[in-house]
Amino acid sequence: MQTHIQTGMRTYPMNSQPSSPAKRKTRSLTFELVEQLSAEIQKGTLISGQKLPTEAAIMARFGVSRTVVREAISKLQAGGLVATKHGIGTFVLVQTDTPAFRINPSQLSTLHDVVALLELRISVETEAAALAAVRRNEGNLRVMQEAMLAFSSAIEAGRDAIAADFQFHHEVARATQNQHFADMMNSLGAQSIPRTRLETTRTLDADRLAYLRRIHQEHESILNAITAQDAESARAAMRTHLSNSRDRHKKGLSSHH
Template sequence: MTIDADNPAPVPAGGRRRETLSSQVIRTLADRIRQGEYSRGSQLPTEKVLIDELGVSRTVVREAIANLRASGLVSIQHGVGAFVRDDAGIPPFRLAPERLTMVENQLKGLELRIGIESEAAALAAERRTQVDLDAMAAVCDAMDDAIRDVVRDSQTDFEFHCAVAKASQNEHFFGIFNYLGETLMPRMRLQTKDVEDAVFQANLARVNAEHRLVLAAIAERNIDGARLAMRQHLTVSRDRMIERMRRGG
């Protein structure tokens, strides 16, 4: 296969520029990776092999490899070469913000949290340190202050769940909760802006009481109890959301 290097990007009559040489090489190599011709974990052909096969310059090949690296398809081992990443072609998990404006999709996100955070709480009960317990207790105390002052945000709620995830001693639980919490909680916060102060305080007090039940189970190293307490806490939130959906609010 040889890419036309003599006239890589003429402007046709329609005024639309054709692909540059580097773009053509990027597309060719990316297609080979996605189609499995270059399998995950394998080393890409050397620069010389690609230059000879594609009929392009070393500069073009290097630009293409740099782009594939930036796109997450390849990694570079200096002095060795370029390798197809093990996760090449797998799209990163994300919740589309435009879809989360719908309550139904917030509900799906909350259901995902139930599964993830229940297990994080169980691991926290097994692995927590005193520092972890102190952090969770401090957040519960801060939420008491927020209740008293009618602070209408979800920051202390978010911080408690972060503290539980950290106590699992598994950075992946913390990473995915941090993403889910930052994505979902601001939208859930908007639903409280028109709630009367007394009702808001009562709801937040119930939430914090549930937090303290989770904390107590973790402190006692009650693995099953921590898992159940977290599941019940988030399930109640899910059920309230379902009820709002039924009422059309």
């Protein structure tokens, strides 16, 4: 994946506040830059296939930091407006009159939004897991195993595991050998992993680590079923995994009322 908007499990000193004025300012500058670049793409000032200016050029033009530029580009990627080719640059994607299905970051700002997205993911990814069990190839299995290893290594080291988490789910979709599933996961992006929106400022305490290890075990159950080409077990394992996440966020939703 490309640069991510959020970085998962950051650990802050006891006396620091994650939502500092500086962070809030960075966030607002990021959204301003996203709006300006989005407007230029929509108006055709930046045309389909055009390479975006370099980070340094955008920093100079808009008077913002490298962090703001990278976060803004991440949001544009999540919105389906640009795509980054590693080592080459970031390019404007073709914009059609009929808007493509996408979920913008602003649509994932509350617990209710996240629960709604998880409901969609349950319906799509449960069936994707069953198809993946029937159709997967050795390459798919290898990528899923690599993603699981990256996820495990990251959580044990207290690092961000979101990219690895998304990679696992994306590869399940690819293993269906049905491009529509992969395209849908692409349109959702790493922002579809709930922790990217709601839990990025939490320290990695014992409860959090136990939760992430449980996710890893759930991924393992999905992978085992897909490896065994057991469609029903794969379907059930994916449903359990995503339903657990939905129910956990529903509890958070009820506790906010």
